Amino acid sequence: MELRDIEIFLTLAEELHFSRTAEKLHITQARVSQSIKKQERRVGAPLFGRTSRAVRLTPIGSRLRDDLRQAYDLINGGLERAAGVAQGIRGTLRLGVMGALGNELRPLIEAFAERHPGCEVQVTEFHFSDPFTALRSGEADLQLMWLPVREPDLVVGPVVLTEGRVLAVAGSSDLAGRASVSMEDLAGRPVLDPGTDGPGYWFEGMLPASTPSGAPVPRGPRVRTFHEALALVAAGRIVCPLNAHVTRYYNYPGIVCLPIHDAPSTEWALVRRSAGETPLVRAFVRTGSDLGMLAI
Numbered sequence: 001m002e003l004r005d006i007e008i009f010l011t012l013a014e015e016l017h018f019s020r021t022a023e024k025l026h027i028t029q030a031r032v033s034q035s036i037k038k039q040e041r042r043v044g045a046p047l048f049g050r051t052s053r054a055v056r057l058t059p060i061g062s063r064l065r066d067d068l069r070q071a072y073d074l075i076n077g078g079l080e081r082a083a084g085v086a087q088g089i090r091g092t093l094r095l096g097v098m099g100a101l102g103n104e105l106r107p108l109i110e111a112f113a114e115r116h117p118g119c120e121v122q123v124t125e126f127h128f129s130d131p132f133t134a135l136r137s138g139e140a141d142l143q144l145m146w147l148p149v150r151e152p153d154l155v156v157g158p159v160v161l162t163e164g165r166v167l168a169v170a171g172s173s174d175l176a177g178r179a180s181v182s183m184e185d186l187a188g189r190p191v192l193d194p195g196t197d198g199p200g201y202w203f204e205g206m207l208p209a210s211t212p213s214g215a216p217v218p219r220g221p222r223v224r225t226f227h228e229a230l231a232l233v234a235a236g237r238i239v240c241p242l243n244a245h246v247t248r249y250y251n252y253p254g255i256v257c258l259p260i261h262d263a264p265s266t267e268w269a270l271v272r273r274s275a276g277e278t279p280l281v282r283a284f285v286r287t288g289s290d291l292g293m294l295a296i
């Protein structure tokens with residue numbers, strides 16, 4: 001079995017979807033089908049059960065996946081390390097993150113360090129109120145950004161983290177005693193004003209101008225940093241939609257964080273300059289793609 005066929009099998013075993021597998025590997029769906037059929041002929045049994053609605057692993061397919069995964073990772077890691085030496089992939093990668101997210105990327109950073117021992121990842125912080133300046137100026141080689149990002153000079157992907165959302169409210173708020181809240185509870189309640197140093201569509205990915213039913217969500221005071229936002233929440237001047245990881249790192253007096261049960265999940269992707277894709281950047285992006293999406 002060729003290494004590419006193993007990669008196709010393992011990707012399909014993860015995605016359980018032929019077209020997504022083809023898209024992820026940048027091949028045709030027909031190529032995926034041909035590879036799987038060839039592997040099934042070699043094994044002498046179906047590896048996947050297929051219906052018009054679903055793809056599932058057979059018991060034999062599950063066993064093969066478990067047997068191949070560790071070996072594939074060892075082989076691929078060895079090839080990556082050899083390629084890194086041959087291509088001169090060395091130096092320091094500057095990775096921009098917001099707040100405590102650098103710790104959530106530890107599995108990715110450690111996987112990259114194992115593949116490329118001559119490289120170092122330097123995690124730097126940027127503020128949500130000025131999302132793209134550090135990346136565009138070259139102060140950061142890559143940034144971890146919530147989606148959507150629709151900037152013509154930037155390349156987006158892969159998605160490496162996903163998480164839910166919470167609403168930070170003052171302990172004195174009428175919402176504070178609830179088990180969870182809805183996006184509709186934002187109606188008429190001021191949220192922070194992030195200013196104009198970033199595109200409006202990106203801010204609205206977290207701070208909607210209206211609820212799903214169309215009720216306005218007013219803007220409150222101008223805020224530049226996360227801690228400024230928390231101070232305003234504690235004072236009861238704003239409520240603040242946040243990503244759920246903040247509850248693991250911050251316990252701010254006077255603030256209650258409530259799950260938003262109908263909010264979309266936040267997807268975090270690696271973003272880089274289209275004109276700044278060095279071998280070091282490509283190697284980190286490739287590691288993120290291979291590792292897959294982490295759930296916080």
